[in-house]
Amino acid sequence: xxxxxxxxxxxxxxxxxxxxxxxxxxxxxxxxxxxxxxxxxxxxxxxxxxxxxxxxxxxxxxxxxxxxxxxxxxxxxxxxxxxxxxxxxxxxxxxxxxxxxxxxxxxxxxxxxxxxxxxxxxxxxxxxxxxxxxxxxxxxxxxxxxxxxxxxxxxxxxxxxxxxxxxxxxxxxxxxxxxxxxxxxxxxxxxxxxxxxxxxxxxxxxxxxxxxxxxxxxxxxxxxxxxxxxxxxxxxxxxxxxxxxxxxxxxxxxxxxxxxxxxxxxxxxxxxxxxxxxxxxxxxxxxxxxxxxxxxxxxxxx
Ligand code: SF4
Ligand SMILES: [Zn+2]
Ligand SMILES: [Zn+2]
Numbered sequence: 001x002x003x004x005x006x007x008x009x010x011x012x013x014x015x016x017x018x019x020x021x022x023x024x025x026x027x028x029x030x031x032x033x034x035x036x037x038x039x040x041x042x043x044x045x046x047x048x049x050x051x052x053x054x055x056x057x058x059x060x061x062x063x064x065x066x067x068x069x070x071x072x073x074x075x076x077x078x079x080x081x082x083x084x085x086x087x088x089x090x091x092x093x094x095x096x097x098x099x100x101x102x103x104x105x106x107x108x109x110x111x112x113x114x115x116x117x118x119x120x121x122x123x124x125x126x127x128x129x130x131x132x133x134x135x136x137x138x139x140x141x142x143x144x145x146x147x148x149x150x151x152x153x154x155x156x157x158x159x160x161x162x163x164x165x166x167x168x169x170x171x172x173x174x175x176x177x178x179x180x181x182x183x184x185x186x187x188x189x190x191x192x193x194x195x196x197x198x199x200x201x202x203x204x205x206x207x208x209x210x211x212x213x214x215x216x217x218x219x220x221x222x223x224x225x226x227x228x229x230x231x232x233x234x235x236x237x238x239x240x241x242x243x244x245x246x247x248x249x250x251x252x253x254x255x256x257x258x259x260x261x262x263x264x265x266x267x268x269x270x271x272x273x274x275x276x277x278x279x280x281x282x283x284x285x286x287x288x289x290x291x292x293x294x295x296x297x298x299x300x301x302x
Contacts, residue, residue, distance in 0.1 A: 003021060004020050013214055027215070031215050035067045036071075038188075045076065049076075050154055052153060053108075053159045056084075065108060072108070080108070080155065082110070086122065086141075087124050098222050098224045118141075123138055157199050158200045158201070159201050183265075196286070274289075
């Protein structure tokens with residue numbers, strides 16, 4: 001089989017959703033072009049932005065850094081990567097090591113921060129007496145820390161490595177749970193009108209997880225492959241499993257779900273978006289809709 005783009009071989013991918021077959025170099029080029037095009041199309045960055053990237057060391061954040069580093073090299077943005085050590089024994093240390101190594105290789109400023117340093121407690125300690133699933137805690141506290149660090153370093157944007165599968169999982173999960181207000185917040189770019197929230201962007205939102213994995217492999221980028229010990233427990237994992245299964249027979253289903261959602265979102269927003277009053281968490285001073293932000297109310301329960 002020959003590459004559809006350059007006519008040579010060997011091919012490394014048959015993209016079922018588009019029918020294309022591509023060799024390694026053409027696949028890498030296609031991916032980089034596609035993500036840079038999405039960044040322009042959705043106006044994710046502006047010249048002079050300082051972007052804080054959540055770098056776990058996993059494939060998604062490593063691919064995001066690889067592509068954003070191109071914008072830094074061209075003098076369009078400044079990139080700072082941050083790795084959050086949640087305190088998960090036997091798992092996170094290796095991720096921190098890989099993230100540190102790859103940030104050094106790519107010449108990107110890098111910070112490591114931890115739950116322990118910012119919250120005084122690790123995720124493992126939280127899970128000794130849990131009131132919620134690990135991923136719920138982890139997500140809330142990671143967002144809280146990312147926002148803090150963004151302000152500390154003067155970032156104008158926060159980039160995360162969410163891929164197509166992650167995004168469609170979020171859409172389906174919130175739909176299945178009837179959480180319409182949360183649905184209205186899903187998108188390629190956050191749209192809070194509270195200036196204390198740094199705008200969040202997802203450059204890989206239209207790249208399937210499989211293609212992210214193939215990209216880091218083709219580029220020979222070091223990534224943290226281990227799976228988090230808490231990952232299997234979550235509702236997200238169940239929904240992800242279902243989507244993978246159904247995609248085998250229906251390879252375009254994730255794209256059609258995403259496109260359909262993006263079309264219906266303005267209507268949802270009009271009808272179901274709760275207007276959060278702009279107030280401040282009385283404990284930590286972060287923006288919140290209630291007297292205590294989610295992170296502080298979780299901490300209070302511990
Ligand atoms: S799987 Fe859950 S607990 Fe583990 S890093 Fe991801 S969000 Fe955190
Ligand atoms: Zn080719
Ligand atoms: Zn708070």
